Amino acid sequence: MAGKKGKVTGKGGNGGNKAELVQDERLQAIVLTDSFETRFMPLTAVKPRCLLPLANVPLIEYTLEFLAKAGASEVYLMCASHADQISEYIENSRWNMPWSPFRVSTIMSLESRSVGDAMRDVDNRGIITGDFILVSGDLVTNMEFDKALEFHRKKKAEDKDHIVTMCLSKASQFFRSRCHEPAVFLLDQSNDKCLYYQDIPLENSNQKTSISVDPELLEDVDEFTVRNDLVDCHVDICSPHVPAIFQENFDYQFLRRDFVKGVLTSDLLKKSIYAFITEDYAARVESWQTYDAISQDFIARWCYPLVLNSNLLEDQTYSYESEHIYKEKGVVLAQSCKIGKRTVIGSGSKIGEGTIIENSVIGRNCQIGENIIIKNSFIWDNAIIGSQTAIEHSIVASNVKIGSKVVLHDGCVIGFNVVLDDNMVVPVGTRLSEACVERQPSQFLDSEPYGFDDTVDRAAKSTNALPARELVGEKGVGYVYESDDSDYEDVSSVLDKVTNALAYRFDDLYLSDNSISSISAKLKKKRRSSTTSAYTDREEDDDDEDEEEDFDAEAIATVERAMENNHDLDTALLELNTLRMSINVTYHEVRSATVVALLRRTYHFITTQTLGPKEAVQKVFGQWGLLFKRQAFDQEEFIDLANLILEKAVVQAFEKPEFIIFTALSCLYDHDILDEDVIYTWWDQTSQDSSHAEAKTLTGKWVEWLRTADEESTSEEEESDVTDSE
């Protein structure tokens, strides 16, 4: 069905004879303008990522330029956050002119929270008529797309199950634009078919991870390569099946780790994905670091013919000088200022006496005072910088006012319209924004909507509600933005923070493996990455909370998951134990968490009326009570357990707590988890205690009964012993 299009050999999409072409030959392109990430916060709170300037050109321009070269005839921009800004921008851009190489339309997909949502939206709207290009709005590339398309068509003719060609760019494993979310592709050596995809942690993480490939996937393959040296720039040529597959699998969120992995590992789908490997430059601006890296590469002309002096925007007038210096018309330079190599200066900017600028980008209409040092930094439009300020490796967004004698240390991000008073010193890696950026999970975080257990204790922090006076000064305007990672992620993935921060240069990153050892590198976002049972096992291993509450939440979740998915006891115990050791809590916490989880489960059964109270308790405690066998080891601990059951059952607000407690205890007794001695000792202690008197009534009776029964049996035994001896 889909194969027939590939067999049409005529080359389409380039040249002016579009009218003659068959309908199917139109090349459609979907641009995901939203990355559904928060890495560019706080800037993306004001402006969408694709409109942030890279070397004074909004990012989306690079993507559209690429699509124009690729011969796309219809471009759809999927807009989620700040959709209005994007559509406004596009309306006024040259792409909306009658002579634009393609027809561009913006699609408001405001509800989308992930790539998956956007793709489902594409499917719902039924835009797609044939094979299309799927790119993100932050792509910078000089890739020759013709070759990729040719490859795609060739493969499609060979393999009718072919649905996606991923364009990957060859680099080395440590290439700086791939530092974020490195991933491994398994490719069949003979035909570049992608066999498997997996994210891996960064090299410097001390985790002993491995990629695990199901041998079934490799059955028909003799030789394959494992590629960890590819930059995934998210340029995919997709068949019309792709949105439909997203539609069918409503849990797919991410293009790669859900969709690609899902399709490849699916037994049912039987679709294939190929990889086209290009030697050209291709990268996505997806973090501060890649922003930095790609800017430098772009200025150093690695993307030729896509260079700044080709003046992507109509009103740009850049000219190129040696040592990679680009200047627009109307730049005012003082006589004694020094412009070092790899520098871009936009028109209307004024640079004062004695100022030194090196390896930096200066936007338009910037007022840069005297004796300033700007190195490795990005100053966007209309910034005003007072004299004797030093800026090192930072981003200064549009309309920022920086007073004199200010020092911006490595990795600062100064958000739009922030005002810094004189003599301020901003420490390494600080991010400031004009208004307090509330974390708006629903707006930007794709990990939020289905929030798992970790949503429990995540009240918005109020620490950044106050202006950061100590940083911006008395007359300043600005709030500190705390990165989402440090802020809400309990798994304080320092590593992730490091990679996302502009501050750390790559050499630092790769040298500093000691300081960040033993910290999990996995993104929290993985949490919801798949619905297969595999994920629960995986993520337990990398939870490193240091607070006990977190342990509680996590442990409860673990037990709940174990019950829900019906794991075996050993797995659950192993998970709990791992958790216990990683957070270094006592068995008391483990027991408490387990008790809570079991009681919640019971409660759930009772309230949903799936089971009666007695059955519910017996089912849950009968099966999962065995966990306690490996959580309590001496009498004291078992007494503690009994106490916990009492306390937690009261807290759980059962309709009849006394009944639940009694049934739970007797159930544990029946399963030989609690023995008589423990129960007696415990009862002797608790019966003195007047609290929870009501809840203890039934238990008291039961213990009494137990005692008498016990006495009888022991006396019987004694008798029988006597008879035996006789």
Added chain:
Amino acid sequence: MDLQAFILCGNGRALTPFTHTRGETGLVKALLPVANRHMIEYVLDWCEQGGFGEIGIVASTEDLEEIQEALRSYMEIRKRQYELLAQHGGTGVHGIAPCQPIPIRFVAARHDTTGAILQQELLPRIKGDFVLLPCDFVTEVPPQIFIDQFRNRDPDNLAMAVKYRNNLDSIDKKQLDVSYTVYSENNDSVKQPVLLDSYSKEDVDKSKYLQLRSHLLWRYPNPSVSKKLLDASIYFCSYELTELLAPLGLTTARSETESDNDDEPIISIHKRQSIQPIRFRVKNRLVKDPINCDKSLYKLFRDLARRSWQHSSSRETIGVFILPSLGSFIRSNVLSAYMEANRYMLRVKSTLFAAQAQPSLGNAIGGDSVVGANSTILERTSIKLSVLGKNCQIGKRCRIVGSVILDNVQIEDECVLENVIVGNFAKVGKKCKLTNSYIEGSYIVNPKTIVKGETLTHIYLEESDESAGSLETSEEEETTDYSEGYDDDEFEDDGLFER
């Protein structure tokens, strides 16, 4: 300096029932004939070609005696050849003295695993770079190619493992043990290909996943994984490797008392020129974990290969040399490969002696067949692409195609054997029809047996007395006989009642 070669003679477990592994009927693996020569002789010839400094034949004590005995004539011939050449050539016309035959030493091994043998018994004998060889390969790739490859290795290469691709379709794929060999071609660097890891298919299937460690992927970002590569069991090792493996024996006693830091004195004792302490730490690690060497060479070298990426600082590597598919290379380590090796040698012979006409006495022995001494073949029997051992007696009107028949076999009249291996002293009764089967030595195949794709063996009850064993055997014969022979008549039960 010349390489020392060690030929490790295994017990040939995969070649049952023709090897020594069960009962008394088999041969020592190294002595199993390929086209009527002991398979080890091919290896010895190959070594001769390579001009190695010394050849050591390593086998267990009991096997070694047999091998020594069997190789006596081979050595004798070799010696005489040399003498003949020396007489005639001398330093004469060409100015080249015929080379002395390479001295062959016999090394008795007491350990079970090849790794332990290497470490405990061979290391003291090793004076320089050395080669470990299996006793079962036949190849037309001259040793010089291997040696050149080895000499051109990167300085940080400790050893070079040899892999080959099976390019014979007829070898049963199932019998060959498939493994995932992970290696890096090092396309993007100047380095030679490097072996990284290997996993057997069984292990992968058992754990349900092929796991590749991400550290490996960071060290070698573009590794290849192949299921097609087979282990040639040939390892060219540098002398450094002995240093890496050596202290196990020397320092076992001290290992517990001495920690990693106290290594310096050892270095000076051993007077090595360029030893980094790193290498020593690994040694010590090995010392602490003596199991590490007590495994097959395959696993030992796999571990050495893993070592190259497992550590945070870089270590020495193990090179990999994948034999070009131009030259054939066959290891007779499984039965079908053994058969194929025989056929391969037959083909080589038939092209060599293509001109020779066959005397036709009513029977036809193809030019592609070999018949051993003192064999009788009666009239109207045809033999094609087959090997007949010594003292065989073949009856009338037999047809033997693509088979390997070892010594002292009796085959009675009107048998048809296709693709069969028959062990020593076996007897095949009249009018048998055997296809794709293996018949153990001394086995007696009853007349009119029709067997396809089976292995006929004696049955040994574990440590039971002989009578029970033989009884069992005969019973087994009866039943197979009936069930196979009269399958169509459906009287299997009657066979039992008749007894």
